[in-house]
Amino acid sequence: MEGLTDQELIELCLNGRKDAFEEIVTRYKKLIFSVVFNFINDKEEASDVAQEVFIRIYNSLHRYNPKYKFSTWSVKIATNLCLDVLRKKRISSSPIDEIAGTVKSTDTPEEDCIKDEQSRMVREAIAQLPEKYRVLIIMFHQNGLSYEEISKVLNQPMTIIKNRLYRARIMLRKKLEPYIREEIL
Amino acid sequence: MNCKLAEEYIMKFFDSELNDVENSYLKQHLEICERCRREFDTMKEIFDSLSQTMVVEPPEDFEKKVMARINSMEMTDRRIAENSFAFLYAGIALMVLTASVTVYEFLRYVDISQLVMRFETVSGFMSMLFGAIRNFIVLVSGIQKGLYHAAVAVADSFYHVFSISAGILLIVYGVFTSRRVKANNGGAR
Ligand SMILES: [Zn+2]
Numbered sequence: 001m002e003g004l005t006d007q008e009l010i011e012l013c014l015n016g017r018k019d020a021f022e023e024i025v026t027r028y029k030k031l032i033f034s035v036v037f038n039f040i041n042d043k044e045e046a047s048d049v050a051q052e053v054f055i056r057i058y059n060s061l062h063r064y065n066p067k068y069k070f071s072t073w074s075v076k077i078a079t080n081l082c083l084d085v086l087r088k089k090r091i092s093s094s095p096i097d098e099i100a101g102t103v104k105s106t107d108t109p110e111e112d113c114i115k116d117e118q119s120r121m122v123r124e125a126i127a128q129l130p131e132k133y134r135v136l137i138i139m140f141h142q143n144g145l146s147y148e149e150i151s152k153v154l155n156q157p158m159t160i161i162k163n164r165l166y167r168a169r170i171m172l173r174k175k176l177e178p179y180i181r182e183e184i185l
Numbered sequence: 186m187n188c189k190l191a192e193e194y195i196m197k198f199f200d201s202e203l204n205d206v207e208n209s210y211l212k213q214h215l216e217i218c219e220r221c222r223r224e225f226d227t228m229k230e231i232f233d234s235l236s237q238t239m240v241v242e243p244p245e246d247f248e249k250k251v252m253a254r255i256n257s258m259e260m261t262d263r264r265i266a267e268n269s270f271a272f273l274y275a276g277i278a279l280m281v282l283t284a285s286v287t288v289y290e291f292l293r294y295v296d297i298s299q300l301v302m303r304f305e306t307v308s309g310f311m312s313m314l315f316g317a318i319r320n321f322i323v324l325v326s327g328i329q330k331g332l333y334h335a336a337v338a339v340a341d342s343f344y345h346v347f348s349i350s351a352g353i354l355l356i357v358y359g360v361f362t363s364r365r366v367k368a369n370n371g372g373a374r
Contacts, residue, residue, distance in 0.1 A: 051247070118234050144236070
């Protein structure tokens with residue numbers, strides 16, 4: 001199994017070989033997990049959502065076009081699911097819960113996963129951005145999606161995405177400027 | 186280069202859309218302009234730390250969990266498929282039963298020779314018969330399609346409710362069959 005290419009594994013899966021899919025999960029779990037974790041800063045919940053991502057991948061494997069990289073395709077599926085999860089959360093929780101949630105997510109066990117103090121600080125600042133700016137920073141800078149991919153996933157024109165990301169960066173810079181200045185000096 | 190253009194180039198830099206010429210222009214400006222340099226350094230600091238690969242590891246048993254969920258999902262699908270067949274079978278059985286009871290009752294109470302006399306010509310009778318058969322087939326296939334779609338819809342949401350109703354249908358089928366057998370025995374005597 002290990003010697004096979006992604007495409008060979010996918011063909012085996014489509015012929016009903018489940019062990020081939022297990023190998024795909026092994027290859028991509030780190031990527032998918034970190035993509036999901038960037039959206040959902042809770043290890044337990046991120047693990048559940050990441051499992052769900054692989055189930056979606058399994059169910060739509062026949063639609064995968066080998067012209068694109070498997071990693072890109074699976075990151076898109078993960079992004080879509082994460083946005084769904086965030087949307088549902090926003091509907092089910094009051095604004096106060098949401099604030100409590102973001103605060104909680106920055107000072108709990110995940111802390112020891114992120115060794116670097118500065119990157120923890122940056123993540124905290126991102127968590128405090130309004131959602132429409134936050135998801136763009138996560139998608140572009142953390143999960144490495146292109147403008148075109150983001151525009152497709154969010155179903156919004158590229159110019160709006162660009163402008164919004166532009167503003168998001170400035171917001172983030174202003175938020176972090178005092179702390180980062182301290183560190184640089 | 187003014188600061189406004191520099192700001193635009195800084196954004197392009199983070200979009201990875203800056204060409205070599207623009208890049209050298211920006212560099213020049215950053216060397217002479219303290220304010221823009223600070224902005225650039227801060228942003229670079231932020232986004233460099235963001236794109237660093239994270240140390241968060243997925244749980245050890247992650248593959249096992251995914252495969253277990255896939256297996257249980259497929260088992261449920263198979264059970265639903267099996268149940269739809271049971272439901273379909275019960276539906277068809279019920280239809281066959283109704284049809285045979287009707288035909289049986291018809292033959293018992295209607296004198297066929299008299300019925301034939303009602304039609305002036307044999308061809309009139311035949312066309313009527315074929316018409317009736319055609320209608321019957323259309324009706325049966327319609328009911329079958331309806332039953333099938335209903336079965337799939339129900340199976341999708343509640344396959345529990347659905348196995349119970351299939352069971353009820355089969356019991357009803359059993360009761361009717363035994364009654365019919367009794368009726369036949371009575372007729373023979
Ligand atoms: Zn300047």
